[in-house]
Amino acid sequence: MATRTGSAVWDGTLKQGKGTMKLGSGAFEGPYSFSSRFEEGKGTNPEELIGAAEAGCFSMALSANLEKAGHPAKRISTTATVKLEMVEGAPKITTIDLKTEAEVPGIDEGKFQEQAEHTKKTCPVSV
Template structure:
């Protein structure tokens, strides 16, 4: 399996400095500042990248889980929200919320929730983020 790589740089101190990042051979890039991370300013932040990685990984894991059970999905849409709050004075990811909706012929709502829970447990990014105190999952079928 390939090794995934990214690059980041930061210039200056934390409150007034700025940084840039690239990943995917340059196909993903952005800038980050104190304001974009802690004050809802323009630009990106690491938590958005974690949310994107988790939503993507989970969707792929769920598609695989469903297909392995004989239910290939037509589509899976997943939103991830990452909450960053101070814990003992240090910014800490305290919660990740996954909300997924699937179009999966032949699966009922209860089965879909079970397959989604299996995918959450097996997703490599979910496993990497196991130290986050709360990772919730809301799973529903479209239509």
């Protein structure tokens, strides 16, 4: 299995500083700040990247599980909503909700839900 890296640089104080996060593969590099993380400022934030990782992992794992069950998917689209809240005076991710839409020929809703629940329990990023 592969080992992956990500890195971040932060310059300055918490509220006035700024930083850059990037993926080791070079596929993404983006700015982040106090405003982009805790307010509605421009740039990315760790929670957004965690959401993208969770959605990507879940979609791929669900595709694999559906194929193993004899129902290969044509398309899977997942959106992760990551909630950051203050818990005991510190910011903490409290929930990550996934919304998935998929085009899977020949599968009924019950079987699809069964595969989605199994995937939720076994997705490497979720565990």
